[in-house]
Structures are given as structure tokens and as C-alpha cells.
Amino acid sequence: MTGTRRAALLLGLCAVAPGAARASEAPEVEQAIAAITGDRPVEEGGLTLRLPALAENGAQVPIGVLVDSPMTAQEHVVAIHLFATRNPTPGVATFHLSPALGRAEVQTRIRLAEDQRVVALAVLSDGRIRRAAAETRVATGGCLT
Amino acid sequence: MSGTMTLAQPRIRIPRQARAGEVIEIRTLMEHPMESGIRGRNLTAVPRDALVRLLVRMNGETVFAADLGNGTAANPYHVFFVRMQRTSEFEFLWTDERGRSARANARVAVA
Numbered sequence: 001m002t003g004t005r006r007a008a009l010l011l012g013l014c015a016v017a018p019g020a021a022r023a024s025e026a027p028e029v030e031q032a033i034a035a036i037t038g039d040r041p042v043e044e045g046g047l048t049l050r051l052p053a054l055a056e057n058g059a060q061v062p063i064g065v066l067v068d069s070p071m072t073a074q075e076h077v078v079a080i081h082l083f084a085t086r087n088p089t090p091g092v093a094t095f096h097l098s099p100a101l102g103r104a105e106v107q108t109r110i111r112l113a114e115d116q117r118v119v120a121l122a123v124l125s126d127g128r129i130r131r132a133a134a135e136t137r138v139a140t141g142g143c144l145t
Numbered sequence: 146m147s148g149t150m151t152l153a154q155p156r157i158r159i160p161r162q163a164r165a166g167e168v169i170e171i172r173t174l175m176e177h178p179m180e181s182g183i184r185g186r187n188l189t190a191v192p193r194d195a196l197v198r199l200l201v202r203m204n205g206e207t208v209f210a211a212d213l214g215n216g217t218a219a220n221p222y223h224v225f226f227v228r229m230q231r232t233s234e235f236e237f238l239w240t241d242e243r244g245r246s247a248r249a250n251a252r253v254a255v256a
Contacts, residue, residue: 060218071228084216088183092216095225100208102168102228108211109218142218143183 025119029083029090036081036121042131049120051134058112058142067104067122067130071097077104079123086116088143111142152196152247153177155237159251163229169253172224173199175239181215195242196221202236203227231255 024030050064067077076099082092095106104122112118115137122130153176163169177196184190199221201209209225221239237249 064224082216087216088186088188089181089215091214093214094212096207096210096212098206098208100203100206100228101226103226105224105226106211107222107224109220109222110216111218112216143181143185 025083025085025117026090029085029119032083032090033119033121036123037129040127040129042121042129044131047120047122047130047132049118049132049134051118051136053136055112055136055138057140058114058138059140060109061112061136061138061142062107063110063118064107065095065105065120065122065132067124069104069124071099071101071104073099074125076101076125077122078125080104080106081121081123082110083119083121084110084112084116085119087111087113092118112136112138113141113143114138152239152241152245155239155247155249157235157237157249157251159235160253162254162256165230165255166228168226168228170224170226171201171235172222173201173237173249174220174222175199175247176220177239177241179213179217179219179221183215193242196239197242198238198240199223200238200240201225202238203233205234205236229253229255 046068048066055061065080069077077097080095083090084092092110117133117135119133156174158172160169180194182191182193199211232255233253235251240246
């Protein structure tokens, strides 16, 4: 990795630091995210997004989301939203969770059209929102041509 | 594609027995093309045919649900975890955009 590329990556990381203006996504992605967050603050951390760094087949990319939550009636995860930022339509899925789930974890398989960042939002029962993102390279795009 | 045919039979992997308080893993696989209609950047190139929802009930109460978008892969596969307190009946229900549905049931005994 060249020095300038590393610097660019570090800048990219800084851009997603809490509270800072993060790397902005395409307008329809920003809109979809804003529809969930409204004007509530979004926290980083407490949410793990597992995605392979290289997806051989974009039509079937395994993804896992794990939220740090006790999953009790008082304190649990209400919903998890997934967005593929560079798909023709960014919406992947929304999962609705309940305290009956012993663990705030969901695994599924998604479609990715090209190299991109996947964004996860977790909505907690007290209204807080957490965000995580992961980058993946896609060897063969998941959208039919 | 699946056209006017009925939906496939869902496949569920769930333990038959659990201890009280144990968190069990449930895996579901539903055969379906999940045709988004999109080809390249043309969003309406072919007719859509997609499942829109997976609903999981335990003893009649919804414990997990998924709203499926275009980014959900064909043959939707989901893994989630449920804490078992007592012997329970599970119901799994997939629904497509035309209102057709497929159902599966399972029972987990808690000793």
C-alpha cells in the first residue's frame, strides 16, 4: 500500500469518527438512512458487521450483524437495517427483533452489484441508534445483466 | 420463473430439544429467485417476483421478522437466536408481493 493511499484510508476512517461529518453516501442512501435516524444522534460502536473483505460471488455474500445488547424487556434491539450503498437500490433488509431473541445477532446472504460499503443501523429500545459500516470488494457482481 | 406456481417448501434447521434458558440457533432457507426486476441500472427490465417478509412466531407471538429488499439474495437464508424458557411451538411464514405465502412449523421441547 502506498503512503498516499494509506493517508487517504486514514482520512476515510477519520471521516466516520463519532460526531464528525462522515463520508457521505449517494443521496438515495443518505435519504434512506435519514428516514430511520431522523434527527437522533447516531453512535459508533456496540455493533459488529461481519462481511468478507473479498466476495467471490456478489449474488450470495454472507453477512452477519451482532449488536452488543442484553436483550432484556427493558433493554433490547428493536430493529437492524442494512444498506448496500452502491447497489441500484440500497435497501437490503430490515430485521425486527424482540427480547425473546437470546442474542441480538442475525446472519443472512445479500446481493452486491460492485465493490462497496455496507452500512448497518441498529435501533435500540430506548431510541438510541448505532451505526457500523464494512467495505467489501466484489469479484463478480450480484446483479444480472 | 415461479409465475403462478405455489411457493417452495421452506427448510428449517432447529433443535428438537433445549434446556431452559438455553439460546438456540435457528436457520431458515427458502427457495425463491427473489427477482428484483433490475438489470444493470434499468430498475424495471423484467417482471418482479420477490418475497417481501419473513415472520417468525413463538407460541403465537412474533419474535423475529424480516422485511426483505432488493439486496436480499435469491433463496433467502436467515440465522437468528432464540432463548428458550419452555416447550414452544414455532411458526415460520414467508409472504411474497402478491400475497402468496409459505409456512413451516416446528416444536422445541424444553426438559
